[in-house]
Amino acid sequence: QTVTDAIRYVGVDDNTLALFENQYPVQPMGVSYNSYVILDEKIAVMDSVDARATEEWLSNVARVLEGRRPDYLVVTHMEPDHSGSLMRLAQKYPEMKIVGNAKTFTLIKQFFGTGALSEDRMLEVGERDTLSLGLHRLRFLLAPMVHWPEVMTAYEETEKILFSADAFGRFGSLERTARAPWVPQARRYYYNIIGKYGAQVQALLKKISALEIKTICPLHGPMLTEDLGEYLRLYDLWSQWEPEESESILIAHASIHGNTAHAAKTLKGKLEKKGVQVNICDLTVTDLSYAVASAFYCGKLVLASATYDGELFPPMREFLEHLRTKGFRNRRVGLIEDGSWAPAAARLMRTKLEEMKDIHLYETVVSLRGALNQTSEAQMDALVAELC
Helix, strand or coil, X not given: CECCCCEEECCEEEXXXXXXXXXXXXXXCCEEECCEEECCCCCEEECCCCXXXXXXXXXXXXXXXXXXXXXXXXXXXXXXXXXXXXHHHHHHCCCCEEEECHHHHHHHHHHHCCCCCCHHHEEECCCCCEEECCCCEEEEXXXXXXXXXXXXXXXXXXXXXXXXXXXXXXXXXXXXXXCCCHHHHHHHHHHHHHHHHHHHHHHHHHHHCCCCCCEEECCCCCCECCCHHHHHHHHHHHCCCCXXXXXXXXXXXXXXXXXXXXXXXXXXXXXXXXXXXXXXXXXXXXXXXXXXXXXXXXXXXXXXXXXXXXXXXXHHHHHHHHHHHCCCEEEEEEEEEECCCCCCHHHHHHHHHCCCEEEEEEEEEEEEECECCHHHHXXXXXXXXXXX
């Protein structure tokens, strides 16, 4: 696969992985581990791949090299899905230097041992340092905590290509998702993996705003060559925790026997009659990564939960905990609780929401005693009036 005449894709699709980072479902779409080779007077390999894909990657690299030997392996990110094959390439080409920043080499020693690389093989770079390959020149821009402390990006000045590490990545192998839209799985990837570090993403966006970028080469998902302005706009929006649709509403419900779910669906119907865009999510069956992405997408959120043993029903508790850890903020939230004899869910959800920033609760709380009745439906109508 060709990026340009001199820059080749040597990454590997993984269509067998069930859980990315052992928690995010990626079936049946798979995931790609992206790596690139820059062919010039000197040759640079840009990142390695997960250990699951080592042999195929080494074969891809050798095919592109056509008997030549790489001068550099540039490590923009040390997470094991990108560094898992690092030492295999280093051992195969003992004269090849490893390019990274000070924190990169700290992590290399942690993962592979203090004696893994001799000092003369470690080429340390810092902010705005350059590496000339001949006609091509890499300029390094550090991007700490996007989303590990050692992350850096590399801008190839001649062909105006940004090697963006995990930024602008997306779930989905290239083979299986070649025609899929970028945004849905990029959104899920961003909010669940990078989302906590919006301020650091903002800092990176500021650095690259002065660059002329023709292609973005991330470590997961497709190379981006068109609509770059839209991708940059979305990253700017996402990294400020702003909704994509400020008037749309997500109703997230966690129901034990179905009454809370029925109330959530009733609310959805009432809102749709008012012309409101509504998404609904059953937290007992929907993977949390999708629910989290939907919550960030929408400008408003309604939480509907049963009370369970005097506590929040676990699917709702887990959802709120995930939102908190990803920096959920700046939203208006409505509450629906259910409890046959001692409803406590609204109070408990409120306590969880108070741990988040700039959350504004609607005044009306819908409180069910087992099932929706005339009293609780009147409360629901009052909540609809507030939401609209």
